[in-house]
Amino acid sequence: MSVKIIIVLLIGIITGKVLSFNSIEFIVMDNFIQYILIFLVFFVGIDVGNSKETLKDGLTLGTIVIKLPFFTAIGSIIGAIIGSLIVNYNLLECIAVGSGFGWYSFSSVVISANYSVKLGAVAFMSNLFRELISFLIIPILMEKNKKYEAISISGAPSMDTLLGIIVNSGGKDLVFISIVNGFILSVLVTLIVPLVLSFM
Amino acid sequence: MIFNLIIMLAALAFGIFLGFIGVLKEKLIIYNKKIINLTIYLLIFLMGIKIGVNNDVFYNMKTIGIDALVLAVFSIVGSYLAVTLFVKNKPNKNMFTIENKEVEGK
Numbered sequence: 001m002s003v004k005i006i007i008v009l010l011i012g013i014i015t016g017k018v019l020s021f022n023s024i025e026f027i028v029m030d031n032f033i034q035y036i037l038i039f040l041v042f043f044v045g046i047d048v049g050n051s052k053e054t055l056k057d058g059l060t061l062g063t064i065v066i067k068l069p070f071f072t073a074i075g076s077i078i079g080a081i082i083g084s085l086i087v088n089y090n091l092l093e094c095i096a097v098g099s100g101f102g103w104y105s106f107s108s109v110v111i112s113a114n115y116s117v118k119l120g121a122v123a124f125m126s127n128l129f130r131e132l133i134s135f136l137i138i139p140i141l142m143e144k145n146k147k148y149e150a151i152s153i154s155g156a157p158s159m160d161t162l163l164g165i166i167v168n169s170g171g172k173d174l175v176f177i178s179i180v181n182g183f184i185l186s187v188l189v190t191l192i193v194p195l196v197l198s199f200m
Numbered sequence: 201m202i203f204n205l206i207i208m209l210a211a212l213a214f215g216i217f218l219g220f221i222g223v224l225k226e227k228l229i230i231y232n233k234k235i236i237n238l239t240i241y242l243l244i245f246l247m248g249i250k251i252g253v254n255n256d257v258f259y260n261m262k263t264i265g266i267d268a269l270v271l272a273v274f275s276i277v278g279s280y281l282a283v284t285l286f287v288k289n290k291p292n293k294n295m296f297t298i299e300n301k302e303v304e305g306k
Contacts, residue, residue, distance in 0.1 A: 008241050012248015013258070021253055033246050034204055038211045040239040045215020046224065047232055064287065071282040079278020080271055087267040097268075098275045109243040114204060117250045118257045118264065124247070125268035126275070133276055152283040153276045190212055194205040 002131065002161055005105055009124070033113045040106075041190060048187055058180040064148075068177065069184040072152040073192070076101055092200050093119055099192040100127040101185045102134070102155030107193050114197050131157050138162065139169040147171075151178050156189060158182040 021029070058065045080098025084091045096119065100107030104127030112120025134154045141150035147170050154162040159182025166178050218224055251257050257264065 005241070005244055008244050009248045009251075012245040013252040014248075015245075016249035016252020016254075017258065018252075019249075021249075026253070029246060029249070033243065036239060036243055036246075038208055040236065040243065041208050042211040042215040043232055043236050043239065045212040045217075046219035046229070047215075047236065048212075049216035049219025050222070050224075050229055050232070051219075067287050068283065071286050072279040075279035075282025076275040077278070078282070079274035079276070082278070083271045083274035087270050088263070089267065094271060097271050098278075101275075105240045105244055109240075109247055110208075112247050112250060117247070117254045118260075120247060121251055121257050121261075121264050122268045122271070125265050126271040129269050129272035130276060133272060137276075146284075148287050149280050149283050152279045152287075155275075155279070191209070194208055198205050 002128070006128075030113070033109075037109065037113055040109075044106075044186075044190060048183075051183065054180060054183050057176045058183075061177055061180065064177065065180050065184075068148055068152060069181050069188065072155060072181070072185060073099075073101065073188055075152070076155065089119065089122065092196060093122075096193055096196040096200070097123045097126050099189060099196055100130075100155075101189050102127050102130045102157045103186060103189050104128045104131065106186075107189060110193050111197065114194070115200060127155075130155060131161060134162055135165055138165050142166075142170040147174060151181050154178075154182070156182050156185040159186065 076098045077095055080094040081091060083098070084094035087094065089097070093115075096111055096115070097107070100123050104124050107127055108120045108124035111123045131154075134150075134157070137153060138150045141147075141153070150170060151158050151166060151174065154166065157163075158166060158178045159180075163175070163178055163182070166174055219229075
């Protein structure tokens with residue numbers, strides 16, 4: 001999935017570089033993106049509402065199911081707030097990027113459609129870096145028995161793209177907590193990113 | 201802009217509602233993940249076009265990348281510390297039940 005998305009993005013960038021758009025075509029495209037985005041969010045909603053198995057699994061795990069994604073989210077956002085002191089973007093912009101929780105495809109598109117292409121590009125790369133760095137660090141954390149921390153740094157991808165490495169390096173018993181953590185964080189992304197953008 | 205965001209949240213809520221009460225045809229549910237993936241590809245492609253057209257973004261990829269990396273590292277460290285500090289309980293027994301059952305079965 002990750003490699004395909006990067007390739008699709010590169011094809012898009014080359015297409016944009018080669019073709020020259022006039023401003024009217026650009027406005028049409030922006031409107032088009034808005035409609036597709038609404039369409040996407042609707043289907044993500046169906047996926048969420050339909051994931052009763054995941055919700056059931058979550059109930060058997062106890063309070064950790066709430067605590068882990070909650071502190072992951074809080075930690076990411078606080079990290080982004082501190083990061084805003086260093087980078088060239090303001091506080092809210094950094095919070096919007098940090099609230100992607102590793103789901104780079106969704107957060108970047110929402111930000112570029114509703115705020116700016118530049119910040120969308122930051123969100124794409126930042127959340128992609130989060131996934132790549134997590135991929136490298138997870139096995140090290142698992143060895144030191146920091147299992148929750150390993151799932152936490154993965155963010156939303158702990159339910160899909162990083163699930164394999166989490167389970168392989170940390171053990172089969174982490175499947176449920178990892179999926180539920182990613183699931184809750186994905187829902188939070190769809191809520192927090194638009195919310196932060198509405199303040200900007 | 202805010203109007204768009206409200207519509208998005210409404211679409212999300214409507215989707216969750218429809219998914220939860222289970223009125224949708226099974227076929228749609230099966231293809232749901234595929235629809236989501238294809239839509240994401242399409243949106244990423246269009247975002248790529250916008251980046252390619254936008255010289256400010258295209259020629260500043262390096263600084264954008266460095267800022268993105270800084271934010272990624274801070275987010276990772278932030279969530280790591282938050283979990284280390286506040287999530288103290290070790291993996292509980294429930295999480296091992298499935299594995300134990302498998303071992304007992306053998």
